[in-house]
Amino acid sequence: MEKIYSKKHPSNNHLNPKIETINLILSYSKAFKVSVYNDLMFETILN
Amino acid sequence: MNPKYLSDAALVSNYINGEETSLTIIINRHQQRIYNFIYSKVYDRDVTEDIFQDTFIKVIKTLKLGKYNEEGKFLPWVMRIAHNLVIDFFRKNKRMPKFNNSKDFDIFTVISDGSLNAEAELIRSQIHYDIRNLVEQLPDDQRTVLKMRIYNDMSFKEISENTSVSINTALGRMRYALINLRKLIKEHNIVLTN
Numbered sequence: 001m002e003k004i005y006s007k008k009h010p011s012n013n014h015l016n017p018k019i020e021t022i023n024l025i026l027s028y029s030k031a032f033k034v035s036v037y038n039d040l041m042f043e044t045i046l047n
Numbered sequence: 048m049n050p051k052y053l054s055d056a057a058l059v060s061n062y063i064n065g066e067e068t069s070l071t072i073i074i075n076r077h078q079q080r081i082y083n084f085i086y087s088k089v090y091d092r093d094v095t096e097d098i099f100q101d102t103f104i105k106v107i108k109t110l111k112l113g114k115y116n117e118e119g120k121f122l123p124w125v126m127r128i129a130h131n132l133v134i135d136f137f138r139k140n141k142r143m144p145k146f147n148n149s150k151d152f153d154i155f156t157v158i159s160d161g162s163l164n165a166e167a168e169l170i171r172s173q174i175h176y177d178i179r180n181l182v183e184q185l186p187d188d189q190r191t192v193l194k195m196r197i198y199n200d201m202s203f204k205e206i207s208e209n210t211s212v213s214i215n216t217a218l219g220r221m222r223y224a225l226i227n228l229r230k231l232i233k234e235h236n237i238v239l240t241n
Contacts, residue, residue, distance in 0.1 A: 015092075017082050017099050022074060025103040029070050034111050041112060 055121040063110055074103065077122055081129055088133045098136060102129045174239050181231050189224035192217050 028045075035042045050058070050072055062069040081102065086095045105128050109115050115124075148155075182190055191210060195201045201209070206217045232239065 013083050014079065015083055015086055015095075016079055018096060021096050021100050022078070025074065025100060025107070026067070026071060028104055029107045030067055032107055032111055034113075043108070043112070 056117055056119055059110065059115070059117060059121055063113070063115075070107070073121075077125065080122070081125060084126060085129050085133060089136065094136060098129060098132045101132050105132075177237050177239065181228055181237070184231060185224055185227055189220045189227065192220040193224040193228075196221055 031045045033044045033046055035044060050061070050069065053061070053069075053072075055073065055076075058069040058073050062073070078099075082095060082099050085098045085102075086092070089095055089098065102125060106125055182193060185193065188210075192206055195206045195209065196203070203214050203217050203221075207214045210217065212220075231237075
């Protein structure tokens with residue numbers, strides 16, 4: 001038990017997401033549109 | 048004013064009003080903190096990337112759908128979303144545990160998909176064929192009780208009602224059916240193992 005709980009994971013507080021992940025999020029944000037029609041909301045992802 | 052110095056609340060407001068660059072600033076400002084928070088829970092870079100991505104997809108959807116209430120707590124709100132997604136990840140993982148094979152040990156050497164291989168399947172069908180033949184050699188009354196009990200999964204009460212005999216008689220017939228089956232197996236030297 002002691003061995004399991006004392007096992008240390010590599011701690012690194014300076015990790016950053018990959019640039020591809022950030023680009024995907026930003027592209028998704030640009031593509032995601034919400035259209036409102038008669039109290040209805042439609043989500044669309046434009047290419 | 049340089050947008051980099053705007054507060055989170057102002058950037059969120061600009062983003063909702065269609066300024067996409069505000070999102071870039073928000074992500075740049077908080078990415079390290081959110082990413083490290085997720086990583087500190089899952090200790091896996093790939094999973095962290097996935098959860099980080101899902102977190103911001105949820106943020107984008109909520110903001111664009113106008114469901115976000117600005118209370119000056121943007122970062123705690125994003126952290127809460129990330130936290131909930133981490134919990135979802137562990138719940139899913141609990142249902143479907145992940146196992147990493149190592150050089151020395153491959154999990155697929157000790158588990159199978161439950162289906163028999165071609166040889167085992169042949170042996171099993173041969174055993175079933177032998178048993179059916181043996182059952183057919185039993186006297187009628189014993190064969191009837193055995194089929195009702197084993198193949199139709201009927202209780203001895205139901206068997207006694209269906210065959211118009213007492214429960215004890217049905218039990219006796221079942222007992223003799225099994226004794227006779229064992230005798231037949233021994234006489235014919237039949238091997239009934241897979």
